[in-house]
Amino acid sequence: MENKLFSKLLIIAAVFLQCSAAYSQQNTQKPNVIYIYADDLGYAETGPYGQKKIKTPNLDKMARQGMKFTDHYSGTPVCAPARAMLMTGKHGGHSYIRGNFELGGFPDSTERGQMPLKAGTLTVARLMQRAGYKTALVGKWGLGMNATEGSPLKQGFDYYYGLLDQKQAHSFYPTHLWENEKWDTLGNTFINVHKQLDSAKATDKDFDYYKGKVYAPEKMTEKALAFIDSNKENPFFLYLPYPLPHVSLQAPDQDVKEYIGKFKERPYYGQQGYAANKYPYSTYAAMITFLDKQVGLIMKRLKDLGLDENTIIMFSSDNGTTFNGGVNAKFFNSVDGLKGLKMDVYEGGIREPFLARWPGKIKPGSTTNLVSAQYDLLATMAELTGQKLEDTDGLSFLPTLTGKDDQQKKHEYLYFEYPEKGGQLAIRMGDWKGVRVNVKKDPQSPWQLFNLKTDRSESRDQAANHPELIQQFNEIVKKEHRDSHVKAWNFL
Numbered sequence: 001m002e003n004k005l006f007s008k009l010l011i012i013a014a015v016f017l018q019c020s021a022a023y024s025q026q027n028t029q030k031p032n033v034i035y036i037y038a039d040d041l042g043y044a045e046t047g048p049y050g051q052k053k054i055k056t057p058n059l060d061k062m063a064r065q066g067m068k069f070t071d072h073y074s075g076t077p078v079c080a081p082a083r084a085m086l087m088t089g090k091h092g093g094h095s096y097i098r099g100n101f102e103l104g105g106f107p108d109s110t111e112r113g114q115m116p117l118k119a120g121t122l123t124v125a126r127l128m129q130r131a132g133y134k135t136a137l138v139g140k141w142g143l144g145m146n147a148t149e150g151s152p153l154k155q156g157f158d159y160y161y162g163l164l165d166q167k168q169a170h171s172f173y174p175t176h177l178w179e180n181e182k183w184d185t186l187g188n189t190f191i192n193v194h195k196q197l198d199s200a201k202a203t204d205k206d207f208d209y210y211k212g213k214v215y216a217p218e219k220m221t222e223k224a225l226a227f228i229d230s231n232k233e234n235p236f237f238l239y240l241p242y243p244l245p246h247v248s249l250q251a252p253d254q255d256v257k258e259y260i261g262k263f264k265e266r267p268y269y270g271q272q273g274y275a276a277n278k279y280p281y282s283t284y285a286a287m288i289t290f291l292d293k294q295v296g297l298i299m300k301r302l303k304d305l306g307l308d309e310n311t312i313i314m315f316s317s318d319n320g321t322t323f324n325g326g327v328n329a330k331f332f333n334s335v336d337g338l339k340g341l342k343m344d345v346y347e348g349g350i351r352e353p354f355l356a357r358w359p360g361k362i363k364p365g366s367t368t369n370l371v372s373a374q375y376d377l378l379a380t381m382a383e384l385t386g387q388k389l390e391d392t393d394g395l396s397f398l399p400t401l402t403g404k405d406d407q408q409k410k411h412e413y414l415y416f417e418y419p420e421k422g423g424q425l426a427i428r429m430g431d432w433k434g435v436r437v438n439v440k441k442d443p444q445s446p447w448q449l450f451n452l453k454t455d456r457s458e459s460r461d462q463a464a465n466h467p468e469l470i471q472q473f474n475e476i477v478k479k480e481h482r483d484s485h486v487k488a489w490n491f492l
Contacts, residue, residue: 030132030235031358032311033381034298035124037086037241038291039079039140039169040342041353042321042334045245045288049353050336053263054285058296059355062315066357067366067401073373073428074319076418077342077349079166080114080142082318082374083241087123087143087155089378089392092417093480096121097143098489099420106167108175108190113165115486116150117143122391124378125156128237131385134158138224139241142166146181153180157239161223163216169243170194170274172250173212177219186219188212193248196270207267210275215252217242221294225301232305237381241318242294245287247325248275255286268326280326312358312384312401316374320349339458345416345426345435346458362401370400371428373414415480423491427473432466433458434473440491447473 043049046056048063075085076092084090084097092098097115104112117123125135137152137160144150145164152160161179163169173188189212197206224240249268259282268280277283295315302308321327321334323341329348340346352374356362376394383396393415399408416426423440426433431453439445447470449463463470483490 030385031361032236032238032302032307033128033133033384034238034240034311034313035377036295036298036313036315037083037139037239038315038317038353039241039243039246040319040322041245041288041291041317042329042332042341043338043348043351043353044336045321045332045334046292046353048355051332053332054288055258056288056292058292058299059315062295062299062313062355062357063365065359065364066313066355066362067368069354069356069372070367070369071371072316072352072354073371073414073416074317074350074352075373075375076416077319077340077344078418078420079246079318081418083142084117086318086374086377087125088117088121089124089375089389089394091373091375091393091415091480093415093477094393094482096485098417098484098486100166101486102167103145104165104167106170106192106194108168111145111165111168113145113148113150114142116145116148117155119149119154121155122378123156124381125152125237125239127156127378127381127387128385129156129158131387132235133385134231134234134236135239136160136224136227136236137239137241138162138220138227139239140166140169140243141241142169146178151181159227162220162241163243169246170248171212172216172243172248173210173214174216177216179223186212186214186216188214191275193250193275194270194273195276197276199267199269202267202269202276204278207276207278210248210250210277211253212250215250217244217290217294218252221297224298228298228301228305228307232307240298242291244291245284247273247322247327249277249280249283249287249326250275251283251286251290255290256283258289259283259285263331270326272324272326274325277326281328281331284327284332309359312356312361314357314377315353315355317352319352320344337457343418343421345418345424345437347433347452347456350416350426356401358401363403366403368400370397370408371411371414371430372397372400373411413476415476417481417492419484419489419491425477425492427476428452429469429472429476432469434463434469 047060101115265281270276335348338348340348379394413429425436
């Protein structure tokens with residue numbers, strides 16, 4: 001009897017070990033992926049990229065333990081289209097969404113979001129679903145409201161929580177967020193963040209009008225952690241587009257207090273749009289540090305759950321630093337001497353921070369100058385999960401992440417087409433960068449040409465010396481541009 005029992009126990013143990021090995025192998029083959037996306041965060045507003053005034057210890061740690069990209073680009077220099085290009089692997093000449101096409105208004109009663117992604121779009125989320133991943137979006141979407149074809153649930157996400165409409169994201173204390181098509185009341189009263197104050201009469205109570213009870217990014221982290229907890233035993237893809245540090249200037253008092261007294265600053269009364277703030281520099285710094293703290297919370301939870309070594313974490317931003325709302329890019333050296341800000345195709349508007357961490361696979365403390373773009377993410381995830389893509393403008397940067405530089409395919413050029421702010425074009429080809437501005441007004445607007453190796457600030461136009469490059473750029477535009485379904489976006 002004892003021998004039979006012992007034999008059964010051996011069989012059970014063997015089956016258990018076999019299942020455990022299979023599960024471990026599956027986990028090894030399918031690493032979790034978390035992509036954290038900041039909003040209007042400048043190239044040099046974090047420690048890894050040289051920031052001196054704002055504390056980002058968790059991103060500093062991420063860089064020490066992973067890889068920093070020096071030449072990584074957004075698809076375009078403004079919110080919605082940058083997110084569309086990230087999700088769909090298309091550049092500005094092919095993307096379905098190329099500008100901020102706003103619908104509705106700011107009050108809750110008129111919330112309608114932005115132009116939705118069309119049905120059937122291949123997004124990074126849908127690609128990951130096909131590979132057996134659970135997928136979640138937590139944060140700011142901007143690619144379609146609930147009950148439209150652009151809803152995250154119809155674009156490859158199993159779960160979503162956050163802000164669907166970019167205009168509602170102008171307040172960090174909104175009345176509600178959305179969770180799988182349902183309204184989640186936060187207990188905040190509606191704040192008209194675009195109401196200006198009279199600088200001659202403003203009191204502390206007037207500034208307090210722009211404060212609320214529940215800070216939206218805090219709720220987002222709560223939901224992100226819950227998603228990680230509930231999917232710890234199967235592969236997951238978590239897209240975390242935090243609305244930070246996009247204005248309005250709003251942060252919890254305790255976080256702002258960490259900076260008050262460190263800067264010479266004057267109150268901001270809303271004269272450049274968005275919420276007035278008594279301590280604008282301190283609040284802006286606090287918003288970035290708060291974002292950094294969320295990165296730390298995510299990393300800690302992964303470690304606590306034993307998922308740390310089987311999870312790739314990536315961090316970037318949709319475009320360069322903003323020029324309004326009380327933000328002072330010069331004071332913080334936000335773009336490290338690069339030319340331009342948000343809404344510019346100069347380097348300050350489109351070159352972005354990009355960090356990637358994957359213990360055991362990505363070399364700690366490494367740096368790459370691979371010229372890459374956010375629309376490479378789709379191709380990267382396809383290679384990671386063993387899927388083939390037939391129609392993408394991106395190239396996988398997985399070989400660079402894993403130290404296989406000899407296998408890394410490189411872009412012949414990066415193409416940027418942006419229909420707003422007068423109509424702009426940019427092409428990066430090796431060290432050369434071509435830029436055209438005000439193309440809507442002047443169809444013959446000349447190319448400016450810069451050598452980024454010797455002139456990263458794009459201050460010396462060399463177009464007159466290289467007509468052969470200008471000819472190449474014109475040919476590239478003819479090859480890469482396709483007319484959009486939106487008439488206002490066709491400026492070529």
